[in-house]
Amino acid sequence: MKRLLMVATAVVLLAAGCSDPGAGTTNAGAGTTVSWPAETSKLDGVNLTIWAAQNSNAVAKKVSADFEAATGAKVKILTVPDPYEQSVQTKVASGDKPDLAFWQPTASQLTAINAKQNLQPLDGAPFIGKYTPALKDSTGILDNTRYAALVTVPAVEGVWYNKEVFAKYGIAATPKNFDGMLADARKIKAQGGVSFYEMGGEKWATQWWVQVQLADAAKQGLWDKVNKGQEKFTDPAILGAITKYKALVDEGLFNKNITSATFVDQGKALLSGEAAMAIQVNTFFCQLQAQSTTAELNKKIGFFPISPAGNVGTVIPDQSNALIAFKTGDSQREAAARQFLSYWLGTAYPGFVKELNTVSIQTGVETPAAVPDALKANAASIGDSVGSMQVQAIVNPDLYLNLANMLAGQATPEKVASATQAQFDQLAQAIGAPGF
Template identity: 50%
Template sequence: MKRQIAGRLAIAGILTAGLLLSGCGNPAASSNSGGEEVGSADYWPAANGKLDGTKLTFWIGQSDNKMPLKVIADFEKETGAKIDLQTIPDSYENNVQTKITTGDMPDLATWEPTNSMLAGFVATGKLQKLDGAPWVKNYNPGIDKLGQTKGHRYAALVSPVNVMGVWYNKDVFKKAGITEDPKGWDGVVEAARKIKDTNAADSPFFEMGGSQWGTQWAVQVQLAEAAKDGLWDRVNTGKEKFTDDTILTAIKNYKSLLDQGLFNKDAGSATLDEQAEALYSGKTGMVFGNNAQFNVAAALAKNDKAKLDESLGFLPISKDGNISSLSPGASSAVVAFKTGDSKREAATRQFLNYWMSDGYKNFVNDRGLVSALKTVESPKNVPQALLDAASSLDESAPSMQSAAVANPDLYINLANMINGTETPEQVAKTTQDQFNQIAKAQGVSGF
């Protein structure tokens, strides 16, 4: 779970440097498949063509390793191919990059469809281009924002990406007399004060500083309007920094909520599971988070749609309004590697084509996922909160994870702030220093 939504560790930048070195002698780095023009009709094999004798490897993380089982089984039955699904231990991204640096490489892998996470593999020519993918025209609005870098598509989005916002307990809102959706940061803070003043819950907000990775969402939701105005482009080029007013103010606003006692008393040590339980049971009113946190709470209701629709809701939130922010996880996308074997490379593209066409309805029904495609309806058992989150994608803003060229340990630095070992100013400086280090290791101009 952590690997889906945490900021990337600084070591990822160092490993990217290793990928750059290892890619110099990689014969697959400059090859396309069997000579087909990238993006042409010939480049995309028919979904159901026979592949007897073909074996592909597929890397996936521990928390997601049941996700593609149905589509793999269906594809194997339809085509005669065999797909060896291999679980890579956490920390997934670091372990994948380490294995590839040392010469191991799969045919397919789940991977975050963001600029910063695709950059290292793309720079060394390790990923197949997925330009002209026949299913892209069928994506629901907003789904196609990710999976591309350097003007080309490299990742297939198999489900809507996570978005950041506020997950709230409907009963707590009712007890506090909150009858309209709060608007903007000030509206959410006002709602929190109503919850506190009416004792509608043990705490208005709940933070999981012990698990750490959730600490960043309260800061990042405040940056949506700035992100739409090019914040991350400016950060990527050194024209704006984490220590400048926009991001530092967001950090200070978050610290202010903590200082006002609007979070749980054990915010610095509480865990994800404790946060999810507090939200579902009504011990807290709101959680800054993304879909992954909701999914943990949903498990407490045994994913019962009726119970979840009655108890939990989603609210897109930003500094001035109700804009969600993209928060992509690895389980939402799949990449295909250049192995140097043109037949296997073509088979991986056929598998992705099958997944997103003939096999897609069975896939989303099996997993109970919101559909990414206009041509396939979401299953009837998907909670309304997840449907609402997905519907916000078209207007959502890029997050640090989706738009920055490097992803420093903002969440760890914020957890340190909650526990009193860093000030907001120190959080901003440490994060900027880490950003500089990772960007430099990745060869980003200006760093």
């Protein structure tokens, strides 16, 4: 999740792509037409390249092998170095394009990759109607055109907690709002426990603490106002969330090594019971799965969404959740890329879900019984959730870096807010947003 942020230089550098030469089903949103070949049409002699990040380069491995066997195509998965999004943008700006790539399917990241010029529109794809209603139009769309194919459940910011630690400190039920969670946290601290574990050493998750506090405001149009310049990071809503985060750290509700702790440290702390709670996204749970059995996880780990007024989750799709298909100028490869997506989200999807042991995003495919309860609870929270800054804001400044500076004593909440707003203005200007 650390590879979430768009930089202004990449926005400026993005090059224009070629037109889509396909023919067939109309993609009304983009004003172009493309065909959607049968899933197993023969593709002997066709070579496809997929770009992936270090944490997503194994996701398509089996699907690719099965597609090769079914069609005769050759699929190469190439790992692009971190920071993934910035590296991809730089490569594309130089004219280097894959056929497909894992990509964060938010409007801001589709803008960052210059979707209209560089990507194939996916409207009319045969798999769209298979998505569960809560996910069908939740992401992957920019200016009423679909550019990304969702393959796994989008990440949700919320609270992963240790059930045994809750029981140890007499907490019988999960909290119903943010203040209720803090009351539980103070109860744990008063008895000598560690309430929250933060991975400030790797910085990128610090922003989740601010964003979950903004969930209710986001539902009421906060980010729309920010996008129009009617609300700023320095105004009470966002600044207040930043200030509260610092106050909770100062209160001693977090791990003492907050400025040096890593993502791995955070996972180990929650699983071992060293800490009671961590505000994180789905990739956090993946490392717990790698260290534990489903039975142990069901016994120890739970999940609940949180917001100031209730249990509202904050959705933030990750690049591992979706793929985009590029306009390469080669009509055969472009059609083959669309065929690969159809195959993955068609014939191959039941096996993919089972192999990955993950929650299904299609109405006709059951979630495997071996998927841990906490992951199911995380996915179930999407229906009542709200989009994160990355989803709803037109650009995404380095809030997490500024917050990490605050944790290290190098910035006040006010400085965090002003620095973030200044970068937001710069990025908005770079894409030509009105009013900036």
